[in-house]
Amino acid sequence: MALLEAQNVTKSFGGLTAVNSVSLTVERGSIVSVIGPNGAGKTTFFNVLTGIYKPDHGSVIFDGASIAGQRPDQITRQGIARTFQNIRLFNNMTAIENVLVGMHARLSAKMWQIIFQSPSVRAEEPRARARARELLKFVGLEGRYDELAKNLPYGDQRRLEIARALATEPKLILLDEPTAGMNPQETLEATRLIQRLRDELGLTVILIEHDMRVVMTISERISVLDYGEKIAEGKPEEIRANARVVEAYLGRGAAAGH
Amino acid sequence: MSTTSLPNSPFAALNRGPLAYVALTAYILVTSALMLMNTRTSLGTDVLFILFLLSFLLLYRAKVSNSYKLALGAIMLIGVVPYFGTMNAYYIELAIQAGIFVALAIGLNVVVGFAGLLDLGYVAFFAVGAYLWGIFSTDQIGQISPGASPVASQLFYLFMALGLFVGAFFGVLLGLPVLRLRGDYLAIVTLGLGEVIRVLAVNLDRPINITNGSQGIKSIARPPLPDFLRALFPGLNDPQLYQLFIYALALLVVGLTVLTVFRLKHSRIGRAWEAIREDETAAIAMGVPLVRMKLMAFAVGASFAGVMGVLFAAKQQFINPPTFDLIRSIGILAMVILGGMGSIPGVILGGVLVTLLDLQILPRIATELSALKRQGIVIPDWFDPAQYQRALFGLLLIIMMIFRPEGILPDQRRHEEAHATEDQEALAEVETGEATPA
Numbered sequence: 110m111a112l113l114e115a116q117n118v119t120k121s122f123g124g125l126t127a128v129n130s131v132s133l134t135v136e137r138g139s140i141v142s143v144i145g146p147n148g149a150g151k152t153t154f155f156n157v158l159t160g161i162y163k164p165d166h167g168s169v170i171f172d173g174a175s176i177a178g179q180r181p182d183q184i185t186r187q188g189i190a191r192t193f194q195n196i197r198l199f200n201n202m203t204a205i206e207n208v209l210v211g212m213h214a215r216l217s218a219k220m221w222q223i224i225f226q227s228p229s230v231r232a233e234e235p236r237a238r239a240r241a242r243e244l245l246k247f248v249g250l251e252g253r254y255d256e257l258a259k260n261l262p263y264g265d266q267r268r269l270e271i272a273r274a275l276a277t278e279p280k281l282i283l284l285d286e287p288t289a290g291m292n293p294q295e296t297l298e299a300t301r302l303i304q305r306l307r308d309e310l311g312l313t314v315i316l317i318e319h320d321m322r323v324v325m326t327i328s329e330r331i332s333v334l335d336y337g338e339k340i341a342e343g344k345p346e347e348i349r350a351n352a353r354v355v356e357a358y359l360g361r362g363a364a365a366g367h
Numbered sequence: 368m369s370t371t372s373l374p375n376s377p378f379a380a381l382n383r384g385p386l387a388y389v390a391l392t393a394y395i396l397v398t399s400a401l402m403l404m405n406t407r408t409s410l411g412t413d414v415l416f417i418l419f420l421l422s423f424l425l426l427y428r429a430k431v432s433n434s435y436k437l438a439l440g441a442i443m444l445i446g447v448v449p450y451f452g453t454m455n456a457y458y459i460e461l462a463i464q465a466g467i468f469v470a471l472a473i474g475l476n477v478v479v480g481f482a483g484l485l486d487l488g489y490v491a492f493f494a495v496g497a498y499l500w501g502i503f504s505t506d507q508i509g510q511i512s513p514g515a516s517p518v519a520s521q522l523f524y525l526f527m528a529l530g531l532f533v534g535a536f537f538g539v540l541l542g543l544p545v546l547r548l549r550g551d552y553l554a555i556v557t558l559g560l561g562e563v564i565r566v567l568a569v570n571l572d573r574p575i576n577i578t579n580g581s582q583g584i585k586s587i588a589r590p591p592l593p594d595f596l597r598a599l600f601p602g603l604n605d606p607q608l609y610q611l612f613i614y615a616l617a618l619l620v621v622g623l624t625v626l627t628v629f630r631l632k633h634s635r636i637g638r639a640w641e642a643i644r645e646d647e648t649a650a651i652a653m654g655v656p657l658v659r660m661k662l663m664a665f666a667v668g669a670s671f672a673g674v675m676g677v678l679f680a681a682k683q684q685f686i687n688p689p690t691f692d693l694i695r696s697i698g699i700l701a702m703v704i705l706g707g708m709g710s711i712p713g714v715i716l717g718g719v720l721v722t723l724l725d726l727q728i729l730p731r732i733a734t735e736l737s738a739l740k741r742q743g744i745v746i747p748d749w750f751d752p753a754q755y756q757r758a759l760f761g762l763l764l765i766i767m768m769i770f771r772p773e774g775i776l777p778d779q780r781r782h783e784e785a786h787a788t789e790d791q792e793a794l795a796e797v798e799t800g801e802a803t804p805a
């Protein structure tokens with residue numbers, strides 16, 4: 110059975126239908142990309158999947174259970190993690206603390222245990238920190254543990270966001286334009302990191318991405334959104350050859366008569 | 368990143384190394400001795416008292432071993448302050464008041480500083496604790512349920528524990544309606560809810576007399592004086608012993624709140640609060656349950672106020688609604704902001720400082736100015752120093768916020784952050800400066 114099955118998801122803002130009856134099936138262990146022009150509804154679709162918005166219509170089945178309409182923290186607990194298009198780190202917290210916040214749901218310390226420093230808390234805290242350091246190492250932030258998130262260079266902030274998402278122990282990770290604003294070298298590194306998420310950690314990945322080289326190299330399937338609707342879906346080579354997709358990306362300018 | 372002292376300051380050497388031990392100990396010994404030799408309430412004693420209190424700040428900042436700090440701090444808090452207090456009741460009263468407000472400021476800091484929820488009705492929880500003990504330890508309970516008699520004063524300790532839970536309960540109760548609000552809206556609604564509690568205290572004397580209305584509750588019971596105190600200090604009379612006793616209780620509560628808050632801050636819960644303060648959406652997307660964590664912050668903050676309310680009622684033996692007005696909430700908020708939001712040492716300092724300003728420094732300035740005025744010339748007739756105390760306080764706040772907006776002892780991290788931006792600005796200036804000539 111597929112890990113994620115979204116059926117006819119619709120989300121409107123007032124008169125604007127940002128996501129219009131979009132369906133998406135994601136198999137376990139795959140890397141899937143969602144592409145489309147700006148304003149196509151990609152981020153809104155992510156926001157529906159992660160519970161930031163409730164869908165107006167449609168269903169979302171994750172790992173066999175319906176998650177549509179649940180709160181974001183409940184959905185995260187069940188195994189969907191995400192990053193944000195405009196990096197949303199906890200700026201005035203250190204790198205390791207950002208990751209530790211990601212572990213929140215996976216740690217068990219209760220208020221009373223913390224106040225009385227019970228043995229379980231005293232054991233859990235160092236374990237959590239060790240794990241957080243491992244995750245930071247995994248994304249390539251070894252030794253930057255105690256730096257404030259806001260003081261990290263841009264590329265490292267993107268990495269930190271991925272480490273924080275990994276800390277929630279997800280099965281599925283949603284990456285919203287992870288290479289936006291990166292130079293070619295950084296983009297290459299980010300692409301490798303995304304592949305390692307699947308190959309080494311066994312995660313399923315959904316990617317929103319504008320860089321076509323990245324999309325074409327790493328995705329097994331691609332879905333294309335335009336004006337909130339899914340206009341195409343298929344393997345990279347199929348998408349490359351799809352006339353509607355080409356039109357959505359290039360045609361509009363060309364059709365305007367130049 | 369030097370956060371404490373300037374490296375080139377002539378005093379830097381006094382702050383670290385073996386000299387630090389000598390200098391610190393000498394300062395504490397001298398100020399303690401001078402203070403203990405001047406026990407009459409006067410301008411001089413006030414100054415000595417403040418110089419003595421400054422040793423806590425020096426102690427905090429000095430680079431000496433933690434166990435040495437702890438030992439000196441304990442000697443001053445458990446030895447010098449109460450001893451001085453037995454010689455002049457005014458100063459121990461000051462210390463008790465400072466203790467009460469430090470605990471309140473620490474509680475409010477959990478809500479405002481940690482979780483970033485601006486609460487302007489915090490004093491309501493203090494009122495709840497105070498009325499809890501006020502009602503149950505006096506005839507007031509008989510008004511509510513005829514025939515019931517006041518609880519035994521030994522039950523005071525039980526009521527302090529109860530104050531914790533009742534405070535937490537009200538924290539959740541008043542937190543529920545404001546969960547969806549942020550910033551200014553939150554501040555206004557909490558302000559309103561705080562006023563509701565005060566107005567209830569004024570008006571709940573009918574149809575059933577629960578609070579005794581604006582007349583307040585008199586003759587509130589005090590916990591019985593432990594016999595061992597009498598045995599320990601045979602030279603002291605009961606009122607003196609009593610003040611020592613209340614001082615010890617206040618110190619204990621402050622100690623426990625500091626410990627609790629320190630542990631929470633460096634835990635899963637403290638981090639979740641901080642994450643909420645930084646970015647709610649990101650926090651909830653990382654699995655932090657927003658509602659739960661916010662209610663927890665309200666409950667923890669309110670519970671400290673509940674406990675202190677019980678102690679406050681017993682100490683004052685009289686409570687009435689004006690004690691718990693908006694100005695009081697704002698005063699506590701001023702302690703948090705002045706000291707340094709989110710910073711535990713900062714908030715302690717803020718609590719002590721504002722209490723001293725309120726009860727000692729500003730009144731003292733007013734008294735001295737009035738004395739000058741009576742002697743003749745310096746001050747114009749229309750200027751009544753006592754009337755301008757609050758204005759001076761406001762002025763101080765404004766000056767502080769202009770020159771040190773992060774507070775006196777800011778959270779280490781926010782401090783570094785402020786400096787990081789300064790560094791960046793400085794760097795940018797250097798870079799552009801270098802770029803133009805070329």
Ligand SMILES: Nc1ncnc2c1ncn2[C@@H]1O[C@H](COP(=O)(O)OP(=O)(O)O)[C@@H](O)[C@H]1O
Nearest residue numbers: 122125127145146147148149150151152153154
């Ligand atoms: N919270 C919101 N309120 C109103 N309109 C929104 C909101 N979020 C997104 N939109 C609109 O929905 C459309 C899709 O936006 P978005 O999902 O961010 O597109 P993409 O990520 O594909 O660039 C845009 O027209 C955007 O303006």
Ligand SMILES: [Mg+2]
Nearest residue numbers: 151152153194
């Ligand atoms: Mg987007």
